[in-house]
Amino acid sequence: MYQELIKKSGLKVTKHKTAMLQLFNSYRHLDANKIYTIFISRNINMSLATIYRILSEFEAKNILIKNNFNDEQSTYELTHPNEHHDHLICIKCNKVIEFYNCDIEKTQEEVARANNFRIINHQLNLFGICEKCDDK
């Protein structure tokens, strides 16, 4: 099914592209370097340049969403159409919890209207400590 998604976007189907989509399916949130090291550990070789190129192509085709949680590396995740969500990010273990809250979404629209602003996209990131890390 990944092949179709890639083809539909007008890109050539290669094993690198399908392998990356499979990876996102299991890991959800990944940055370029993490993808690189996972492939290394599986004895698959893909250059970092290729990873970056595929990531931006996929972003341009709306297959992936780019997140800038911090000033270090950008992370990406699969786009799930009509399933927008926001993030809780643990600053200790980097775990990402996704959530969706209807009230917040609505209120954002109100804020935008009040400022004569047309929202194109948005991000709500709640940084803190997750349950597991808090216990320690």
Added chain:
Amino acid sequence: MYQELIKKSGLKVTKHKTAMLQLFNSYRHLDANKIYTIFISRNINMSLATIYRILSEFEAKNILIKNNFNDEQSTYELTHPNEHHDHLICIKCNKVIEFYNCDIEKTQEEVARANNFRIINHQLNLFGICEKCDDK
């Protein structure tokens, strides 16, 4: 008054530090390079290294807040105690509009509680087109 703020934080008062705080007072949102070019244009010379160093010291002392709106440069703004706000960011002219919405803040707390998550800080960025840019 900037001198006191700097001294209170345990840093030495220098003209570079006070000049930077004055700049933030008039511009609100600035990145390292913008600070650099503004000083250049005023025939004040301050190296980029110094700017970066002061920015991180000020961030560590809670004098400035660091924002990562995109994957390019980080921007900073003065911390106004007890005056948290979120941002509307125009993707055409880069204008930043600040807003505060009590309902959103409350709902965020509920979301965190439901996930056994302890929020330390958060950012809500609404990207889109501002009124002026939309008219064009």
Added chain:
DNA sequence: TTAATTGCAAATGTTTTGCAATGGG
């Protein structure tokens, strides 16, 4: 066949750092 894809190495842009010189308390 041919245009897209890839790997490599070099370039880029932002941010950090080592070190010697300077300056504030």
Added chain:
DNA sequence: CCCATTGCAAAACATTTGCAATTAA
């Protein structure tokens, strides 16, 4: 006087790009 601060140049780090070789359609 002493330690924090600064400037400069070099290093570090994530990301991009030019180019030649490879591969999908």
